[in-house]
Amino acid sequence: MHRMASFVHPDLEDVPLGAVLSALADPARRAIVRRLACDAEQEGGGLACSVAAPPDLPRATMSNHYTVLRAAGLVRARKVGVSVLHTLRRDEVERRFPGVLEAVLAVQE
Amino acid sequence: MHRMASFVHPDLEDVPLGAVLSALADPARRAIVRRLACDAEQEGGGLACSVAAPPDLPRATMSNHYTVLRAAGLVRARKVGVSVLHTLRRDEVERRFPGVLEAVLAVQE
DNA sequence: TTCATAGTTCAATATATCCGAACTAACAGA
DNA sequence: TCTGTTAGTTCGGATATATTGAACTATGAA
Numbered sequence: 001m002h003r004m005a006s007f008v009h010p011d012l013e014d015v016p017l018g019a020v021l022s023a024l025a026d027p028a029r030r031a032i033v034r035r036l037a038c039d040a041e042q043e044g045g046g047l048a049c050s051v052a053a054p055p056d057l058p059r060a061t062m063s064n065h066y067t068v069l070r071a072a073g074l075v076r077a078r079k080v081g082v083s084v085l086h087t088l089r090r091d092e093v094e095r096r097f098p099g100v101l102e103a104v105l106a107v108q109e
Numbered sequence: 110m111h112r113m114a115s116f117v118h119p120d121l122e123d124v125p126l127g128a129v130l131s132a133l134a135d136p137a138r139r140a141i142v143r144r145l146a147c148d149a150e151q152e153g154g155g156l157a158c159s160v161a162a163p164p165d166l167p168r169a170t171m172s173n174h175y176t177v178l179r180a181a182g183l184v185r186a187r188k189v190g191v192s193v194l195h196t197l198r199r200d201e202v203e204r205r206f207p208g209v210l211e212a213v214l215a216v217q218e
Numbered sequence: 219t220t221c222a223t224a225g226t227t228c229a230a231t232a233t234a235t236c237c238g239a240a241c242t243a244a245c246a247g248a
Numbered sequence: 249t250c251t252g253t254t255a256g257t258t259c260g261g262a263t264a265t266a267t268t269g270a271a272c273t274a275t276g277a278a
Contacts, residue, residue: 016218017213017216017218018139021133022130022134025130025134026127027125048224049224049225050224059224059268059269060226060267060270061266061267061268062225063225063227064226064266079225081224081274081275081276082222082223082224082225083223083224083225083275084224084225098215099212100212102208102212103206103212104126104130104209106207107126107206109126158255158256159255159256167237168237168238168255168256169236169256169257170237172257173235173237175256176257188243188256190255191244191245191253191254192244193256
């Protein structure tokens with residue numbers, strides 16, 4: 001039986017550093033995070049999964065990448081209509097792991 | 110047939126960010142990197158593999174972790190007698206990925 | 219209804235990691 | 249030169265993780 005989608009958004013205090021680094025180690029996930037970082041608007045914003053993800057990524061793989069990013073506390077999801085909009089939890093991550101995400105985003109690649 | 114050990118030390122310019130993040134994502138490898146960061150003496154220094162690694166780590170696993178760390182450009186190895194001494198390539202990593210390693214090291218865990 | 223779109227879940231497969239066992243390399247003592 | 253010891257590597261098989269096609273759910277529009 002298939003279960004319904006329910007997004008997990010851990011408190012950053014419960015996220016280990018390894019989870020964040022592991023999530024950011026994947027190029028497709030970094031691409032998503034970079035796009036969300038550009039989409040800076042705070043409330044009511046966010047990008048649909050397939051908008052932030054690399055264009056030729058298989059859907060199942062994309063969905064899995066978002067699950068990893070949410071579990072690492074890096075992004076927040078909310079369902080709007082038929083889409084799932086994601087935003088970067090930039091300030092929360094910065095408070096918990098100062099400089100880590102910012103340094104990664106600053107790397108040109 | 111068993112081949113002889115020969116350490117690979119890539120130019121940092123050839124190392125992708127993902128390799129560094131992936132290497133640092135593992136807790137045992139971070140423990141090694143933290144210990145090498147404390148052992149700050151530059152020339153002639155370095156710590157033997159088993160000295161910097163967590164004490165109860167299986168030797169094959171430990172050796173593999175050092176291979177990953179070297180391939181990520183994070184550490185440099187040189188054989189001295191029966192030991193292999195490792196040093197952190199801290200300045201080189203900092204030049205290539207400013208703030209990344211420092212931010213990771215700054216996290217208390 | 220019916221259809222389309224966005225994304226998830228499942229399950230099979232591919233890939234990567236872990237680690238015991240066997241090995242090499244370097245040195246010390248007899 | 250043996251024999252032994254210590255440090256670490258390599259191999260290979262077991263285990264764990266990642267990828268992705270296909271089936272599915274959820275929402276909205278025609």
